[in-house]
Amino acid sequence: MDNLKLDPLSATPLWEQLARQLRDAIMSGDLAPDRKLPTEARIAEDHGIGRGTAARAFGTLREEGWAVWVPGRGLFTAPAEVVARLKREARKR
Helix, strand or coil, rough: CCCCCCCCCCCHHHHHHHHHHHHHHHHHHCCCCCCCCHHHHHHHHHHHHCHHHHHHHHHHHHHHHEEEEECCEEEEECHHHHHHHHHHHHHHH
């Protein structure tokens, strides 16, 4: 997750930048399906953002279907069939 580049001077909120970059990484295959994502605390620490910012980005990915919460295990990228469907839907827009 070192390739994430967040710009605190951008008009785009940090949570939105983070969600977009993670979504793009999932769409491109840089983040494989069913891959465990770092915790909110780890993302926040590694990128100098608040934990609430990371939580909002992760919440957005969950709402959109790009990530799923597995109780007791953490947050994972969506399964391959879900990612494929979301990619098809994104291309139609």
